[in-house]
Amino acid sequence: MKLSDHDLRQIDEERIKTLSETAVKSLSITLLNDLKEARERLSQNSKNSSIPPSSEAPWDKASKYKDDEEDAQSLDDIDALDNAIHADQPVLESDCHTEETDTPSHSEASLEAEATPVTNQETPRPRKPGKQLGAQGFGREQKLTVHQHEPHYPDQCVLCNSVLNATHNPVAYTAFASLTLKWGDLSQPGIEVVNTLHTYYKITCSCGHVNQAAPLRQPPDSLQPGVELSEWRLIGSSLAALIICLSFRMRMSRPRIREFLHDWLGITLSVGSINKAIHESGRAAMPLENELLEEVLKSDLLHVDETPWQQNGKLLWLWAFISSSVAVFWISSRSADLINRVLSNNAYKGWLMSDGYCVYRQFLKRLRCWAHLVRKARGLKEAYDKEPQVFGKETLDFLDSLMVAIKNARETPPDTPLSEIYQDQLIRFRGACEKMKTSTHKKTRALAVEMLNDWDVIFTVLDYPHLPLTNNEAERALRHWVILRRMSYGTRTEQGSRVFAILASVIETCRIRQQCPWRYLESVINNRRAGFLAPSLPAVIS
Numbered sequence: 418m419k420l421s422d423h424d425l426r427q428i429d430e431e432r433i434k435t436l437s438e439t440a441v442k443s444l445s446i447t448l449l450n451d452l453k454e455a456r457e458r459l460s461q462n463s464k465n466s467s468i469p470p471s472s473e474a475p476w477d478k479a480s481k482y483k484d485d486e487e488d489a490q491s492l493d494d495i496d497a498l499d500n501a502i503h504a505d506q507p508v509l510e511s512d513c514h515t516e517e518t519d520t521p522s523h524s525e526a527s528l529e530a531e532a533t534p535v536t537n538q539e540t541p542r543p544r545k546p547g548k549q550l551g552a553q554g555f556g557r558e559q560k561l562t563v564h565q566h567e568p569h570y571p572d573q574c575v576l577c578n579s580v581l582n583a584t585h586n587p588v589a590y591t592a593f594a595s596l597t598l599k600w601g602d603l604s605q606p607g608i609e610v611v612n613t614l615h616t617y618y619k620i621t622c623s624c625g626h627v628n629q630a631a632p633l634r635q636p637p638d639s640l641q642p643g644v645e646l647s648e649w650r651l652i653g654s655s656l657a658a659l660i661i662c663l664s665f666r667m668r669m670s671r672p673r674i675r676e677f678l679h680d681w682l683g684i685t686l687s688v689g690s691i692n693k694a695i696h697e698s699g700r701a702a703m704p705l706e707n708e709l710l711e712e713v714l715k716s717d718l719l720h721v722d723e724t725p726w727q728q729n730g731k732l733l734w735l736w737a738f739i740s741s742s743v744a745v746f747w748i749s750s751r752s753a754d755l756i757n758r759v760l761s762n763n764a765y766k767g768w769l770m771s772d773g774y775c776v777y778r779q780f781l782k783r784l785r786c787w788a789h790l791v792r793k794a795r796g797l798k799e800a801y802d803k804e805p806q807v808f809g810k811e812t813l814d815f816l817d818s819l820m821v822a823i824k825n826a827r828e829t830p831p832d833t834p835l836s837e838i839y840q841d842q843l844i845r846f847r848g849a850c851e852k853m854k855t856s857t858h859k860k861t862r863a864l865a866v867e868m869l870n871d872w873d874v875i876f877t878v879l880d881y882p883h884l885p886l887t888n889n890e891a892e893r894a895l896r897h898w899v900i901l902r903r904m905s906y907g908t909r910t911e912q913g914s915r916v917f918a919i920l921a922s923v924i925e926t927c928r929i930r931q932q933c934p935w936r937y938l939e940s941v942i943n944n945r946r947a948g949f950l951a952p953s954l955p956a957v958i959s
Contacts, residue, residue, distance in 0.1 A: 418451050425801045475725035475732060475902070546909070548689070559685040561594050563614045570618050571628035579622055587618035590629065596684060597653035600936070610682055613653075633948045641700040641912060644693075646946055652686070652694045654943040658935040660694050665924055668901045698938065699916030701945035702923050708954055709745045709922055710759060716740035717767045718884070721777065722891035723751060724899055727907030728914050735898060735918075739891045742957050744925035746898070748914040752776065770888050773867055785875045786888035791816055793864050805861040808853050812864065815846050819879070826882035835879035843876065894925060923954075931958040 420428075433441065463470040571581050592614055599609040619629040632648035652660070663669045663677060671688045678684040713719060719740050726735040726748050738745040738759060749755040753776040757763075763779060770784040771777040794816065797809025822835055831838070853865035868875065878884050898921060908914045923941075927934035932955035941951045 418454060419447050420451055422801070429802065475727050475907070555687070557685075561596070561612045563594065564611050566614050566616060568616050568618060569630040569632075571620055571630045574622040574624065574626055574628050576626035577622060577624045579624070581620045581622065581628060583618075585620045585622075587620050589616050590619050592616040593632070593649050594651060595653045596651060596656050598655040598659060600655070608659075608682070610656075610684060615648075633946065635948070638700075640703065640915070641696070644696045644700045644912070646697060646700060648946050650694075650697075650946070652690065654939045654946065656684075657694045657698050657942050658939040660691055661698055661920060661924075661938060662935050664695060665901070665920060668904055670905070695920075696912065696916050698942050699920050701942045702919050702938065702951065703915075704945075704951050705923060705941070705954065706919055709743055709926065710761075712743035712926075712954070713738050713740065713745055713759065714761060714765050716743065718770065719765065719767055720770045720888050720891035720894075721756075722772065722888055722895060723774075724895050724902075726902060726914075728911065729907075729909045733914070735895065735902070737891045737895050739894045739925075742926075742929060743954075744894055744922055744929055746918045746921045746925070748908070748918050753779070768884060770885060770891070772888060773871060778871075783874050784877060784884060785871050786886075787816060787820070787875070788887040788889070790864075790868070790875070793860070793867075797861055797864065800858070800860070802858055804853075804856060805858045808849065808856075808861050808865070811846070811849055812868075815842065818842075819876075820886065823878060823882045823886065830882070835882065836876065839879065847872065927955055930955050932956075 428444075433444070436444065461468055463473060568583070568587075570583050570587055573579070574581060595613050595615060597611050597613060599611060601607045601609075615632070617630045617632065619627055621627050634649065635646040637644050660674060660678075663674045664671075669677065671691050674691050675686055675688055678686055717740075719738060721736070721738055723734045723736045726733045728748065733748055734751045736747045736749065736755060736759075738747075745759065747755060747759065751774075756776050756779075760780075765780070766782070768782050768784055769777060769780045770786065772786050772789050777783055791813065794809045794812035797805040798813055800806055800809065819835070819839065822839070826835060836843070847869070850865040850868045853861050854869060856862045856865065878886060908917055920938075923938065924934040927937055937952070937955055945951055
């Protein structure tokens with residue numbers, strides 16, 4: 418770049434009009450070279466430069482994956498067209514000649530085949546992630562030492578209702594091992610792995626009916642296809658809670674979780690078993706979704722925010738609904754449908770803190786995050802043109818003075834509302850916004866229009882100074898998951914998105930209530946596997 422920021426701030430339309438023709442041409446060439454260099458920098462990505470893929474915006478990644486899918490689809494179309502052409506090609510009579518002079522020998526045909534270059538090779542298609550169809554499976558090789566036994570007997574005859582117990586000559590017919598953890602504490606720190614052998618027996622009743630004790634199995638449902646809830650699991654509920662902690666809190670991938678369990682706990686699990694445990698835990702916690710949404714509707718103040726999220730290359734959004742006692746996350750498109758579903762079509766009657774996204778305007782008791790407005794005003798103040806500089810400074814100074822007044826009002830409430838005290842300044846600033854809404858500078862015009870559209874909402878806090886000025890609660894709640902998104906590139910399936918959202922909601926809600934999420938998740942998984950209801954969310958510690 419030849420022109421610096423200092424140079425650009427001194428150049429405007431009036432200054433250019435005073436230049437000679439030669440000077441204007443020279444300046445134009447300089448500006449053209451700088452513009453080309455700037456455009457080249459803007460067009461850099463992980464495909465054409467050394468920029469890491471993690472630094473790209475999610476929407477850019479989604480478009481890149483879409484291009485890859487279109488390329489793969491075009492290959493499929495070419496193959497289909499080629500097959501159709503060969504299928505419809507008629508058989509020529511010359512191809513059916515069997516005279517010895519027209520048919521080359523086997524050796525001659527081989528030489529011709531070697532000499533003819535291959536020009537119609539198939540382009541390899543993109544390989545899907547994960548295990549491929551038809552790939553070889555592997556069984557468990559690790560031999561587990563049994564630490565304790567737990568027998569299971571049928572307690573009643575299903576035919577005659579006679580009481581049965583271990584004294585009625587039980588016969589073991591099946592068994593499975595389950596790995597659980599003993600939680601450490603100050604008296605006995607550390608983690609102990611316990612392998613329990615669950616043995617199931619059958620008993621022949623005096624009526625002749627053979628009764629069997631069997632582990633409970635709940636088949637997959639429509640919301641979680643392919644995910645079964647069952648007591649027949651090598652990964653016990655406490656170990657499953659540890660796996661969720663490593664995945665969601667420590668941001669570890671499935672292979673890294675496998676490495677950690679093997680190196681530190683001596684447990685060898687496959688990546689598929691780890692993934693299945695996470696999805697089963699998500700299904701176990703799914704009934705808590707209604708309880709979480711009920712807590713959201715009860716809150717007096719709700720912070721709402723959203724951030725981009727990828728689902729198999731498709732651009733979606735991770736939504737956060739945060740109150741003083743609950744956190745709910747949801748992965749969906751960026752539309753009003755989710756807002757209406759979570760907040761029960763305007764059934765929410767508390768204060769809603771949000772940014773300027775238009776879907777929130779349906780709520781009357783709404784607050785605007787001032788941090789967004791301050792950042793935009795600061796950006797205008799640092800602009801290169803004088804008009805946005807003046808409007809940005811005016812906006813920034815006005816908001817700063819109001820924030821000081823709100824802070825003082827929280828400590829010593831005034832007798833007169835701040836909206837009346839600052840009425841003249843509000844009228845003057847609104848006039849500046851009315852003037853700037855027709856500005857030729859795009860960002861100046863956008864900020865002025867935004868202020869005018871949400872005028873009452875932005876300055877509602879002047880009448881209620883105890884309410885927050887920023888949406889930091891929702892943004893802080895999203896920050897951890899944004900880091901995880903940059904490392905994992907989102908989720909692959911709709912089912913994975915639902916599992917992620919419900920587990921993240923339970924974890925953050927427990928943390929807000931100052932409760933251990935992992936012990937609570939252990940009880941949820943244990944109860945749901947046994948066929949009981951999930952325990953209620955932990956109480957808030959006051």
